[in-house]
Amino acid sequence: MHYDYTVVYYEVNGDTRKRSYFADLKSANEFYAECKRKLKSQANALAGQSAREILEYRSAETIANNMGLSMPELFDKIVQAYKVLKKNNYNGCFFSLLDDYRVWRSENDPNITLDSAVKSYLEMVLASKKRDSTKTSNVNFWNRFRREFSPNGDTPLVALNAKRLESWLIDLKSIKHTNMAKVDKISLPTKHNYLVMLITFFNYCVKMGYISRNPAKFIILPALKRPAPKAYTPDDIIAALKLFEPGSVHRLYICIAAFAGIRPAEIGRLKWLDIDLEERVIRLSSLATKMSSRRTVHVQDNLYEWLHEWREYFGTDKLIVPEVDRVQWLFLKKFKQSGHKVIHDGLRHSFGSYLQALTDDCDLVTEQMGHTLPVFKSHYMDLVSKEDAQRYFAITPQTVKI
CATH class of the missing domain: 1.10.443.10 (Intergrase catalytic core)
Structure with a gap:
């Protein structure tokens, strides 16, 4: 059969771009309309939800995709499994799914927000014996970080991954608060210093049990050529x-x-x-x-x-x-x-x-x-x-x- 029409689309529950081929325009339009309906339905489902709820939904999507299921298929399986569970001891993939989610929740608590983690970390820093200038620079940096990543104060800490942090750090600009805000580039050595601050913060979060691993350790910045050491005469x-x-x-x-x-x-x-x-x-x-x-x-x-x-x-x-x-x-x-x-x-x-x-x-x-x-x-x-x-x-x- 000869196909004259192609519809390019993204899966509702994934980032993979796909193509479907049709012999007539009517079938292609109907398929395209159905794709749009599914995307709109998903968008409506997410609209109005908090950052934490969206994160949990996306995490459930990821687990479902790893099992080769769409979200509707996942829900159908849960309903079916629940019915079977009433009759006998079901031990299929449904329980593997729930176990995966349970492990994810135990290691990465969405109730821990970036705001609460930063607040806890700064309390530790301010109570330490660090220099006053170091404490001040930490407060300024983390308050800016919190404003940019959690403007509403509800961003879960586990939502910050290495890719997102790396993009932010590479594109970071300096804001000098004068009569008119002036935006300057931040030098590479300063960005490397900020990376150390990020690694230290997320190490603290791992130690406190807020997250299971440090995303900042996977950030890659351009290599920094350090000047040769010098001494005064x-x-x-x-x-x-x-x-x-x-x-x-x-x-x-x-x-x-x-x-x-x-x-x-x-x-x-x-x-x-x-x-x-x-x-x-x-x-x-x-x-x-x-x-x-x-x-x-x-x-x-x-x-x-x-x-x-x-x-x-x-x-x-x-x-x-x-x-x-x-x-x-x-x-x-x-x-x-x-x-x-x-x-x-x-x-x-x-x-x-x-x-x-x-x-x-x-x-x-x-x-x-x-x-x-x-x-x-x-x-x-x-x-x-x-x-x-x-x-x-x-x-x-x-x-x-x-």
């Missing part, structure tokens, strides 16, 4: 110290970061009684360190001389550098304004690089820095010379004159 450090008056908290911050390699957030939690000049050590408690494990940092000879500028404070329970975020911000601002190039985590990286060049002892430096050996090798190996290291640790109050 001894002259850079001298210039930075000259920017601030002797005895100032900003100069103290530079000395501890550059000559002890302690992280800014850890400096912000240090107290004067944590410094023991007799033993020449700085003791960081588990509450102060990033990795929540105690660490003891040796006080280098030049740092020992620097710390005497603040000897009146030793033994007190006061913070060494209050408002460390603001202190760090002002240092970086003035350092950049003075014509120097700012290096990310430059003071800490400089300490590690010069100490390694001076001692040639990976284990010692790793212990002092609170790093793992692979991270240490990627950041601090072979960056500077031993001669420069000797100059670096010879920087004392006597060699820095304003």
Whole structure:
């Protein structure tokens, strides 16, 4: 038989595009009208339903499709199975279907919304010992994420899959709130940082039992070429110290970061009684360190001389550098304004690089820095010379004159 007419359509319960062939126009039109009727019927069934109800319906569709059934066929089978169940112990595919759905519901509760999961996560973040700036950036990011993915507050957490998250992250734009909103592109490094935030959040959700697996782990972003690690020169450090008056908290911050390699957030939690000049050590408690494990940092000879500028404070329970975020911000601002190039985590990286060049002892430096050996090798190996290291640790109050 010769077919003159073709109807291209999508299955009601699937994404597969199909073709049907007809010899006459009337049959083709009738088939086309029936396809439209089915699609309209499905649309009416979903209209007015909540995001959770639609998700459950789609999930039931998926299970039905895996069994080679349409939704009407599935309902018919359920009715038939129920009738048979009254007479004897039915053990067919109906029970497999219900078991699949039961497992899906036990592992992915649609009652857990994105809003409730984000609220729980932010409560954990705000109660942690993270820096205030980190807490603020988390609040801003997750409030935006919640607005864009759950404008009505009812989106189930399990509705967020890797494909949807990846598309959002790749197309993400930055909104600067000025008198007129200005939309800028977000850099690739920032997107990679956001990906880390997504992975951390969904790991938390898996741990709490909200979902069964982390969708963010399947997101693929363009490869990020990280810049080679760098360190400040001894002259850079001298210039930075000259920017601030002797005895100032900003100069103290530079000395501890550059000559002890302690992280800014850890400096912000240090107290004067944590410094023991007799033993020449700085003791960081588990509450102060990033990795929540105690660490003891040796006080280098030049740092020992620097710390005497603040000897009146030793033994007190006061913070060494209050408002460390603001202190760090002002240092970086003035350092950049003075014509120097700012290096990310430059003071800490400089300490590690010069100490390694001076001692040639990976284990010692790793212990002092609170790093793992692979991270240490990627950041601090072979960056500077031993001669420069000797100059670096010879920087004392006597060699820095304003």
